[in-house]
Amino acid sequence: MPSIPNAITINASVVPATALQTQWGIPAVVGESPYATKLTPKLYATLGAVQTDHGASSDIAVAAEAIFAQGARKLYAVSATVASAGSPTPTEIETALATLTNYALNRLIHGVCLAGIYSDQDTLTAKLKAFADANNLIFTITNVAGATVSEIAADTAALSSANGFFLAHNDADFTGDLSAAALGMLMVLKPWVTPYWKIIECNVATYFDPVDEPTLEAAEVNYVADLGDGPNRVSNALLTKSDNDPKFVDITRTKYYLMDSLQSAIATYRMNTEKIPYTAAGIKFIEGEIQGAMETAKSAGAISEYAITMPDYDSIPDTDKEERRLSGVTVQATLSGDIHQFTLNLTLEAI
Incomplete structure (x- = not known):
């Protein structure tokens, strides 16, 4: 008869704390990549698997990296069919989003974002908003690097929604995917917990001037803030809903x-x-x-x-x-x- 240690083998390892978060919602990412299987949602549990399928430098892989960095354990990704690389049309984005409809209906996903697409691409973000609103999903968006406060505020006006969460940054050199990071951060929070002042893992290093912060919040825009304690934090929990009904994403x-x-x-x-x-x-x-x-x-x-x-x-x-x-x-x-x-x-x- 074998001893207990011989009969029962336990392999233990130490992983970073961000990998140990409980996930309260499953995010979905739609974007471009060289993945051959188009318009087919696929569930991923590791960044490596995403990179193997979609390429390490693709928009989808960059977004996935941002989501997993928040402690998310899994996500869905959809590679859109795009005729002109780097310039997806509204119809192409709409078609890719539509592949997630049954996943939303069956509550297999709870939030969605567009990889490598920013708030100034309003014809594309309009499709994101319409899909999220029709399917009871949170959607996240951010600004293109270098956008001004007035440009960000103007972009948000067209995104008024009880499902929209805009997270802005003021780093002209930022190269990650902040909308995906925001989605990942929300999905690991309990639904009733506010993202107000919560840590967000991202390499934003330049912040908005304090005089601009009231303008952003008046436009229902959250932003990456430096509160002086080291990590980047989310300024607030505002929805993009222009009439503030509801006002906060946890509602x-x-x-x-x-x-x-x-x-x-x-x-x-x-x-x-x-x-x-x-x-x-x-x-x-x-x-x-x-x-x-x-x-x-x-x-x-x-x-x-x-x-x-x-x-x-x-x-x-x-x-x-x-x-x-x-x-x-x-x-x-x-x-x-x-x-x-x-x-x-x-x-x-x-x-």
Whole structure:
């Protein structure tokens, strides 16, 4: 009989801390590369695998490097079919994005960005926004290196969305993919956690003048900031939504998280039970599953309170019962929020 060490072998290794992040959403990258298999989403778990398929210097590989640097464990990539290399058309980008539709529908992806495409390419970013808005996905965007504050603000105006997250930088020599870095950073954060002042792994080395920062935030633009402690940090959690309804990206992400949680709870119950009777008792069973999902969200800190309203059995139309359809269920929840700004009154007594 072999000894325990001979029977059970454990291989251990030490990896960088960024590789140990829990991932709360799966990002997708669409862009150009020499990969022969076009318009086909593929899941990757390592940067090396992306580089092998797409080439180490391709737009997709650069974007993937930025995403994995944030601690993301996996991502989807789609190599677009582009007739003129370096100059994709809106239709070509739209076609590539469309290959991700079923992945979004089945919640296999939660955010998307365009590799090597910037906010001044408005006909292309318009396709990104339209796709994300139609499929309940977060999208990220950044400015081209060297763009002015006024140019960045003007670009953002066309990207107003409850799903848009613009992260700007002021480094004319920056060569990475900041929109991909922003997407990776968001995907490793819990949906209800704000990116406000969170670390972002990127080599931005030149920052906006403090006098320009209010102009950027008035345009719903976040930016890479140096707070004096060493790492680069995200200035805020602003969405590109021009009317500020909602204002912060964690609000949208929490909404999608709750939608997914409720759908999963009900679907799992449906699959694991022999029958859900269309009776008052059966409706109570469904209410219990909804309550379980909401309690989990409350315990995690995503919401502070909630209320569930179920339809009275006798008030349900006979046509709904005949169709085996339950509607009229209402779930109201209050987000736990976050404190971004502080005002303190300090009184000192001189002695």
